[in-house]
Amino acid sequence: MDDLIYLYGLIPSDEADHQSFPSFKGFDGEKNIYTIPAGDVTAVVCRLDSEQFSEEAIKDKIDNDMEWLQEKAFHHHETVTALYKSFTIIPLKFCTIYKSEESLKQTIEASGPKISETLQSLKGNEEWNVKIYSDDPVLKKKVGETHPAVEAKMQEISVLPKGRQFFEKKKIDKLIEDELENEKNRVCEQLHEQLKHYALHAAIKKNWNKDVTGLKENMAWNSVFLLQSEKVETFLEEMKQADEKLGGTGWRIEATGPWPAYHFSSF
Template sequence: MSNLLYLYGLVPSHEATTTPLPSIKGFDHDSVIYSISLNDVTAYVCELDSDYYSEETISDKINNDMEWLQEKAFHHHETVQQLAKQYTIVPLKFCTLYKSEDSLKHTVESNKEKLKETFKLLEGNEEWNLKIYCNDEQLKKKVSESNASIEAKRQEISQLPPGRQFFEKKKIDELINQELENEKNLFCEEVHEKLKKISLFGSIKKNWSKDVTGRKEKMAWNSVFLLPTPNVEEFIEEIKLDEETYGIDGWDFEVSGPWPAYHFSSFT
């Protein structure tokens, strides 16, 4: 049985021919990554033993061997990241496998127009990520002291008979928590919209839990942007300014990049 092809990414052939590929070990640490020219598109792959890396074996490893998964996922990420520094790349997802070069060629040929458009979109642009964290207790204090809805509720309660005030005051905490979430969402949306104006695209992702981030603050926002390279400095400066301005209220900004453009170059 022939070997499988592990696909890392696709790049324009004119870039592949002008920039030599450095020596990079493959997925199994024995093979070497090499290029396959498919007319206007070049694929970067390595060969894998089809017996050892069967679909069933990989599925079992992913579900039952966390050490293997972490090592291989790190290898994939680092390899695609290295390629992205040299080429305009459409990065492929972890463990994208083809049974033959003909199968890979058919897929590329079937999607050549989409790939052409994607290369055009990505050339000269970079993917950056912004995560916004919030110290809820710190921001809650500000909301409690300055929010108009909460102050109106306090005024309303102060006009009630003493017996009623006791029960109504318990609702203040619920209102504060509600207004806290409103404040967080509004703030993050405003930051996002501001950064979108200097980006080509901005997309909102799912927030990560504390178990994943390892931080005591809750993640309030998670977003990715596709930026023209000349706009990256302005993008970072805007975030630094926001952190200097709003850090006192409990906001913390974590910006990272450039990353391979996974979110703006979907290819199956």
């Protein structure tokens, strides 16, 4: 059977023609990565044995072999990141595989205008990720001590009999929890809108839990921004000032990048 084609990303052919292509080992760790020209677009690929890397075999590895999954996912990310340093690239998702070079070319040709438009939109731009972390016990204490709604409720129950106060304080605990979430959303949304002014595009991603981050803080916000390269410094300075303003109050803001534009180059 013919080999399968593993697709890492798509780059402009004029860049592929005028820059030396780095030498990388492919997904199987043996065959080299190479390029397939398809008009104005060049695909960065490697060959895979069709039996060893069949759809069923890969699904089994993903479901049952975490070490394999981590190794291969890291390989994909590192390869795409290395390509991004030299080329404008539409990065493809992990394990994007075609049955043949011909089927890949047909897909590229069918989506040609969209691919060219996307590559043009990415040229000279960078993807940055901003995560906002909250120390909830610190923030909860602050809300309990300073929030007007909580303060009003505390005054209301202070004149009640002791038995009633016990049950009303349970309601206060719920009120504090609700106001804490409101405060977290307010701060995060405000900063997101503030940073959006510097971006061509922005998107909100799913928060990671503590099992993934390994941190004691909760991830309260997770967003990505596509920035013109010349605006990155101003964007990061704005974020730094926001972090300093919130510093010591239970908040921490973290920016990472630039990354290949996974979130702004759907193909």
